[in-house]
Structure formats: C-alpha cells, structure tokens
Amino acid sequence: MKLTIAHLYPELLNLYGDGGNLIAMKNRLNWRNIECDIVNIPLGKPFISSKYDIVFIGGGQDFEQEVILNDLKGDKTQNIIDAINNDVTFLAICGGYQLLGNYYKTKDGQIYNFIGALDLYTIGQSKRMIGDFMYSCPEINNQLVVGFENHSGRTYLGKSVKPLGYIKKGYGNNGEDKTEGARYKNVFCTYSHGSLLPKNPILCDYILQTAVSRKYDITLEELDDSLENKAHNFIANRLK
Amino acid sequence: MYFRKILSLFISKLLIKFLRLIGRGGTALPGKLALKIYPNILSDLSLGVKSIVVTGTNGKTTTSRIISTILEQASFSYFDNRSGANLISGITTVFIENYKKKPEYALLEVDEAAFKTVAKHIDVHYLLVTNLFRDQLDRFGEISHTLENIVKGISFCPKAVICVNADCSLLSTIGRKVDNKLIYYGINQPFSNTDNSLSDAPYCLFCKTKYEYTYKTFGHLGGFSCPNCGYKRILPDIGVNTIQTMTDKYSKVSLLINNDSLNVSINLPGEYNIYNGISAFSIGYALGIDYEILSNSLATFKGGFGRMENISLNGVDTHIILVKNPAGLNNVINYLSTLSKPFVLTLILNDNFADGTDVSWIWDVLFENLKVNESMISHLYIAGIRKYDMALRIKYALLQEEKITVCETTKQLIKIISNPNLISDTSYILPTYTAMFDLRTVLKKQFKLKEFWK
Numbered sequence: 031m032k033l034t035i036a037h038l039y040p041e042l043l044n045l046y047g048d049g050g051n052l053i054a055m056k057n058r059l060n061w062r063n064i065e066c067d068i069v070n071i072p073l074g075k076p077f078i079s080s081k082y083d084i085v086f087i088g089g090g091q092d093f094e095q096e097v098i099l100n101d102l103k104g105d106k107t108q109n110i111i112d113a114i115n116n117d118v119t120f121l122a123i124c125g126g127y128q129l130l131g132n133y134y135k136t137k138d139g140q141i142y143n144f145i146g147a148l149d150l151y152t153i154g155q156s157k158r159m160i161g162d163f164m165y166s167c168p169e170i171n172n173q174l175v176v177g178f179e180n181h182s183g184r185t186y187l188g189k190s191v192k193p194l195g196y197i198k199k200g201y202g203n204n205g206e207d208k209t210e211g212a213r214y215k216n217v218f219c220t221y222s223h224g225s226l227l228p229k230n231p232i233l234c235d236y237i238l239q240t241a242v243s244r245k246y247d248i249t250l251e252e253l254d255d256s257l258e259n260k261a262h263n264f265i266a267n268r269l270k
Numbered sequence: 271m272y273f274r275k276i277l278s279l280f281i282s283k284l285l286i287k288f289l290r291l292i293g294r295g296g297t298a299l300p301g302k303l304a305l306k307i308y309p310n311i312l313s314d315l316s317l318g319v320k321s322i323v324v325t326g327t328n329g330k331t332t333t334s335r336i337i338s339t340i341l342e343q344a345s346f347s348y349f350d351n352r353s354g355a356n357l358i359s360g361i362t363t364v365f366i367e368n369y370k371k372k373p374e375y376a377l378l379e380v381d382e383a384a385f386k387t388v389a390k391h392i393d394v395h396y397l398l399v400t401n402l403f404r405d406q407l408d409r410f411g412e413i414s415h416t417l418e419n420i421v422k423g424i425s426f427c428p429k430a431v432i433c434v435n436a437d438c439s440l441l442s443t444i445g446r447k448v449d450n451k452l453i454y455y456g457i458n459q460p461f462s463n464t465d466n467s468l469s470d471a472p473y474c475l476f477c478k479t480k481y482e483y484t485y486k487t488f489g490h491l492g493g494f495s496c497p498n499c500g501y502k503r504i505l506p507d508i509g510v511n512t513i514q515t516m517t518d519k520y521s522k523v524s525l526l527i528n529n530d531s532l533n534v535s536i537n538l539p540g541e542y543n544i545y546n547g548i549s550a551f552s553i554g555y556a557l558g559i560d561y562e563i564l565s566n567s568l569a570t571f572k573g574g575f576g577r578m579e580n581i582s583l584n585g586v587d588t589h590i591i592l593v594k595n596p597a598g599l600n601n602v603i604n605y606l607s608t609l610s611k612p613f614v615l616t617l618i619l620n621d622n623f624a625d626g627t628d629v630s631w632i633w634d635v636l637f638e639n640l641k642v643n644e645s646m647i648s649h650l651y652i653a654g655i656r657k658y659d660m661a662l663r664i665k666y667a668l669l670q671e672e673k674i675t676v677c678e679t680t681k682q683l684i685k686i687i688s689n690p691n692l693i694s695d696t697s698y699i700l701p702t703y704t705a706m707f708d709l710r711t712v713l714k715k716q717f718k719l720k721e722f723w724k
C-alpha cells in the first residue's frame with residue numbers, strides 16, 4: 031500500500047514549521063506499513079491531480095503571494111479544482127487555505143482573485159491574530175484541536191462550506207463568528223500552522239483515513255499516542 | 271528637565287545596586303525605569319560616545335564577544351552590554367552604569383527589531399549586521415519587515431560605517447538602499463556539509479525571480495544571483511577563500527582582504543563560527559586595527575555567556591550552546607554530526623516571550639540529520655516548559671526511543687547531567703533563551719559559576 035502526497039509550492043509556502051504536518055502524515059502512514067512518497071510541486075512544475083492522494087498547501091509571507099498567483103494562471107487552477115471535486119484529500123494551512131477561496135481583499139481595498147475552489151473569502155486587516163488557540167471539531171466527536179495561529183486575514187465562509195471547528199480559545203477564521211477553518215468534500219483548511227498534526231493525532235488520522243479510504247478498504251489501526259497526547263494536553267490545559 | 275535626569279540616574283543606579291545585592295542580574299529593569307522618568311536619558315548619556323552596534327538574527331553575542339577581545343587587545347577604552355540585555359532598556363542600563371567613566375566607545379549587541387528605536391538615541395559609528403533568518407515570527411511578523419526596520423534604523427546614522435554579510439541576499443540589498451560606507455565580508459566557497467535546510471529567501475527582493483546559486487554555505491547564504499534583474503552577491507572586501515582545517519576546537523581559514531591574503535585561526539568550532547569570526551574581523555578592519563591584532567584576537571578568543579560556553583560540572587565536560595531558531599539549531603546539528611567521540615545531548619525548549627511563544631519552529635529544524643551520527647549520541651535528555659513538544663519532534667525524527675529521557679524539572683535534569691557516574695562522555699546542552707537563564711541560575715548556585723553580568 032502506498033499514498034503519494036503533493037506538496038504545493040514547498041519553496042514558498044513553508045512558514046512556521048508547516049513541514050511538521052508532512053512529517054506527521056508520512057510517519058503515521060509508515061507506522062501502519064503504508065508507504066508514503068512526498069512530491070514537491072514548486073513554481074513552474076505542472077500539477078497532475080490524478081497522481082496524488084493528498085495535497086498539502088502551507089502558509090507563506092505576503093511578499094510571495096504574487097509569484098504564486100502568476101503560476102496559478104493556466105492549467106494549475108483547474109487541476110486543483112478537479113482534484114477537489116474528485117475527492118482528493120487536501121490539507122491547506124493559513125495562506126494556502128486563503129488561496130483555495132474566492133478572493134483576498136487587502137486592507138487598502140485591492141482585490142486578488144484566488145483559486146475559487148471553496149466558497150469563502152478573506153479580508154486583510156492590520157491587526158494580526160496571534161497566539162495559541164483551541165477549537166472543537168464536530169467530525170471527530172467534538173475533540174479539541176490545539177494549535178498556533180498567526181494571520182492578519184479574516185476569512186468568511188459561504189453557505190456550501192462548513193467550518194472545521196468552533197473556537198474555544200483564540201480567534202479562528204475572523205475573530206467574530208467563533209468558526210475556525212473550513213471543510214468541503216475531503217478538503218481540510220485551518221489557520222493552525224506548524225505542528226498541527228503531530229499534536230493532534232486524532233485529527234491527523236481522520237484526515238489520513240479519508241485518503242486511505244479512497245484507495246483501500248482498510249481502517250487505520252490505533253497507534254501508541256501517549257507522547258502526542260501529553261504534548262496536546264499540556265497546551266490544552268493551559269488554554270482551559 | 272535637569273532634575274528629572276538626576277532623579278532618573280539616582281533611582282536607576284540604586285536599583286542596579288539593589289538587584290545585584292539580591293543576586294539578580296537586573297539588566298533591563300533599571301534602564302526601563304530610567305527611561306520612564308526621563309525619556310531622553312539614553313540620548314543624553316550617549317552623547318560623545320562612539321557606538322559600535324552588532325545586530326542581525328544569529329551570532330550577535332559571539333561576534334560581540336570577539337569584537338570585545340579585539341578592542342581589549344587594541345587597547346581601546348570601551349564598555350559593552352555583555353549580559354545580552356539587547357533591547358533599549360538594557361542598553362540604557364549599561365549607559366547609566368558607565369556614564370561617569372566616559373569611555374570612548376560603546377560595544378552594543380542590539381536586538382534586530384529594537385535597532386530602529388535604539389539608533390535614534392545613540393551615535394552609531396560602526397554597524398555590523400550579521401545575517402537575517404526567520405526568528406520568532408510571532409514577534410517580528412515577516413522577515414522582510416525586519417529588513418525594512420534595519421534600513422530605517424540606518425537612516426538615523428548616515429555617517430556610520432556598515433559591515434554586512436555579502437552572502438546574505440536579504441542584507442546585501444542594504445547596499446542599494448543607503449549611502450553609508452559599506453564593508454562586505456563573506457565566504458567564497460561552500461561548506462563541506464551539503465546544506466539541505468530551507469531557504470528563507472528563495473526569490474529576488476527586487477523582481478521576485480528565483481535566485482541562481484553557484485554555491486551555498488547554509489540556508490539562503492551563498493553565491494546568489496538574480497537571472498532577471500542582475501542583483502547578485504558582491505565580491506566581499508573580506509572574504510574567506512579557503513577553509514584549511516576544521517576541528518572540534520577551532521577552524522583555520524585563509525582570508526582575502528582586498529588584495530592581501532592572510533591566514534587566520536578562529537578559536538571556536540563549527541562552520542557558523544567562521545562567519546562570526548570574519549564579521550568581527552570586518553569591524554576591526556573598519557576601525558583601522560592592525561591585522562596582527564585582529565588575527566591574534568580571533569585565535570585566542572574564548573566563548574562566553576551561553577554561546578558555546580565550556581564548563582565543568584563535577585568533572586563532566588559540558589558545552590552550553592544557545593539555540594533560538596531553525597538556522598542556528600541546524601548549524602549546531604551539523605557541528606554535532608562531525609563529532610567522532612560519543613556525546614550526551616540535552617535539549618531544553620521554553621516558550622516564554624523572549625524564546626518566541628510559538629514553538630512550531632522546531633519542526634523546521636532538521637533533527638533527522640542527527641541520525642547520521644546517531645551512534646555517537648550516548649543519550650538524549652529533554653527538558654523545559656515545552657518538553658513534550660520537543661520530545662514529539664525527536665520521536666518523529668525517528669531517533670532511538672530508548673536513548674531518550676524527558677526530565678520533568680531543570681533540577682532533575684541537572685542532577686543527572688552533573689553526575690560523572692552517569693555521564694562519562696562530553697555533554698552538549700542546547701537551551702532556548704530563557705531556558706539558558708533558568709539553567710544558569712541553578713548552575714550558578716551549585717557550581718559557583720561566574721556572575722553573568724560581569
């Protein structure tokens with residue numbers, strides 16, 4: 031058994047330890063004897079959606095946004111939309127999350143059109159929303175997910191997408207409506223950057239299962255997550 | 271106004287004495303209070319003092335210590351902020367402590383985000399910017415903002431001579447943005463270890479085209495050039511032409527200084543200390559100090575205050591190396607992977623404000639590279655506020671679990687690592703900033719270590 035992960039724009043969208051999510055997915059597959067290849071899709075390299083089981087998009091600095099928007103012109107945008115409609119699993123963090131939405135409006139009123147795969151949009155503001163945060167996820171029995179957010183964009187969800195979770199502590203999508211992240215088909219979006227998946231093994235396995243189920247008729251077996259849970263509980267207890 | 275100045279000086283000096291009496295360094299607090307009472311205190315006291323400022327992401331403290339060795343050997347009269355209190359409050363404290371002695375120079379390590387504010391108050395004659403890497407992004411926002419802040423700080427000192435790392439594509443842009451006299455230093459060849467760390471700056475800051483590299487030293491440092499707009503590395507005034515020898519104690523390099531060549535020995539191990547050595551050299555060069563004094567200083571310098579500090583704990587040979595961001599920690603890991611004798615490794619991760627409250631950065635560190643030399647790691651201890659996050663990182667780097675111990679407290683950790691019956695190998699401790707302070711507080715009491723603010 032083998033899954034292949036595409037890492038979109040690894041040279042640009044790699045802020046705040048996002049690579050930890052790839053390390054977590056790969057190891058947690060390997061520990062169940064499922065092979066895992068990670069393929070980098072940098073600027074200029076075509077994205078052939080049928081080759082991949084999981085697509086990972088990280089967060090980036092504003093400076094790099096324009097470079098990416100240029101690269102998305104052409105086939106890439108349509109290929110990403112096709113992959114999403116074909117139930118490929120996506121994990122998109124922060125800037126990558128915003129990119130899957132309809133547009134980004136800067137605080138000066140300038141509008142950048144994004145991929146438009148998900149019905150959501152983002153509005154820039156000057157105040158950054160930074161800190162440890164925590165949200166509950168309905169899909170995993172309202173388990174708490176802990177993470178660190180650091181974003182200035184406020185994201186608002188349209189009717190066809192659901193939030194990934196509901197804020198218990200911190201800001202989430204926009205600091206107003208208590209929602210955090212977005213869910214659509216097998217797409218998982220969140221503002222929780224860095225070591226999201228290592229510290230939230232239940233969410234990690236839930237995401238992995240969507241990709242595994244598309245290909246194989248198996249249920250991922252449980253792992254010894256005592257250390258993962260210690261790291262999770264430490265920050266969860268601090269935020270309670 | 272005069273009254274406020276006198277009051278401000280009086281109270282802060284009293285506070286300095288009191289804090290020392292109760293055994294605390296108290297390096298920032300007196301200055302903070304003094305600035306509250308009399309906001310012009312730093313501008314007033316620094317009048318007529320020529321400041322040498324060291325800023326940048328990594329290597330500030332080590333480089334400052336090398337420069338201070340140079341100033342001593344060249345018989346300059348100076349004072350410095352060697353406790354590492356590098357924000358405006360700490361810098362104000364050292365000016366208060368030294369205003370009566372009237373030394374000619376002040377050697378100041380300044381936080382890269384604080385430089386803009388500090389430069390407004392003091393008279394910067396020489397500025398060294400070591401490098402720019404991602405560091406505590408939760409505090410600074412984005413790396414390009416840090417660069418903008420440094421350029422803004424330079425606008426307050428138009429006469430300052432600036433020494434800058436030619437290999438850093440971010441910093442090298444300063445040359446196009448300011449009219450100051452610039453001295454470039456750099457390394458003209460790749461390091462021996464193939465570098466596989468992330469680049470913090472893959473795209474041209476001027477036209478957003480991907481840089482091409484003839485070689486890399488580490489991260490985004492190296493022989494970069496933009497194929498589109500022509501922005502590229504400048505051949506440095508002081509360049510390392512060849513790295514002759516590297517041992518676990520020192521490195522020998524040959525420098526090309528304009529047209530002169532000079533062999534120097536840098537009395538610290540590790541590739542990143544070659545950068546620290548030549549950046550300090552470039553400040554000495556700017557000050558017009560003889561090559562002989564400069565190379566002698568580099569060859570005899572001894573590390574201090576946590577940056578590659580060597581101490582003995584009940585006979586256990588212990589090295590403490592401060593780590594605070596991926597670039598710095600990757601360098602230390604590269605160094606550890608060259609060791610040919612078994613060693614004990616301790617990682618201490620805190621998430622206080624001064625450490626950066628976001629610990630995600632540990633996932634950007636290539637701990638997987640420790641596997642290369644895993645047979646030399648006799649044991650790995652993990653401690654600090656975020657010890658479980660660090661332990662998790664190590665688990666996912668697939669290091670042998672039976673070699674890993676998580677210590678609940680610093681005291682428990684020290685009990686183990688200072689026990690020569692348990693630790694027979696050289697011990698390397700890698701703490702984050704506040705973890706190093708905690709560690710030192712306990713070690714100071716138990717092993718009578720030198721007071722760090724002296």
Ligand SMILES: [Zn+2]
Nearest residue numbers: 474477496499
């Ligand atoms: Zn260019």
